[in-house]
Amino acid sequence: MSDRAALQAACGDCLSFAESIDLVIYNAGLTAICGASELREDAHRRLFEVNYFAATFMAQAFLEALRASSGTHLVVTSVAGFAPLRYRSAYAASKHALTGFFGSLSAEEEAYGVHMALAVPSFVVIFCGHKSWTAPGCDGPFTSRCGQRCF
Structure with missing residues (x-):
């Protein structure tokens, strides 16, 4: 998702393959727990x-296609x-900006x-079963309530 050329190519592939784009779902996400x-x-x-x-x-890449179909983000x-x-804090800020x-x-x-629709889940359980994991991008480990380091 962070490789702009690959993302542009994927969007282009979708636009050239599909007769109509009625729905685009934005569901990628990362977090850092620290x-x-x-x-x-x-x-x-x-x-x-x-x-x-x-x-x-x-969203910008699919604007015209969604306009043509009266589609939904x-x-x-x-x-x-x-x-x-x-x-x-960083995760919350990124989701605030997205919203x-x-x-x-x-x-x-x-x-x-x-049309626009927001799906707003509350908390999602992430796997944190390996004791040597640390939060990517964080200078210190995050320790969960179970005593294991999580990312």
Whole structure:
């Protein structure tokens, strides 16, 4: 999702293959579970590259096709986009930005008959079973309630 050329090629393939694009689902996402003081800039930027920029790039790539079909953008975001979530400051910020972008895009595209839907799951269990894992991009490990380091 962070390789812009590959993403552009994939979008182009979809547009050339499909007779009509009625629905685009934005569901890619990364997280880093650590305090803001431990989060490195490269990890922060990577979260935004995948969670925000990839989706907004795809939305632009599919605008004309969704206008032609009066289609729908379905954005899988997170409750973290509007509610504080401890040890997920970068993740929450990326989801907040995603929600803001697609909310504004919805207002812009309404005149073209394009629809917007947000799926806002609360918490998703991630596997954290290996004791040597640390949060990617974090300077310190995150320890779960079960005493294992998670990413």
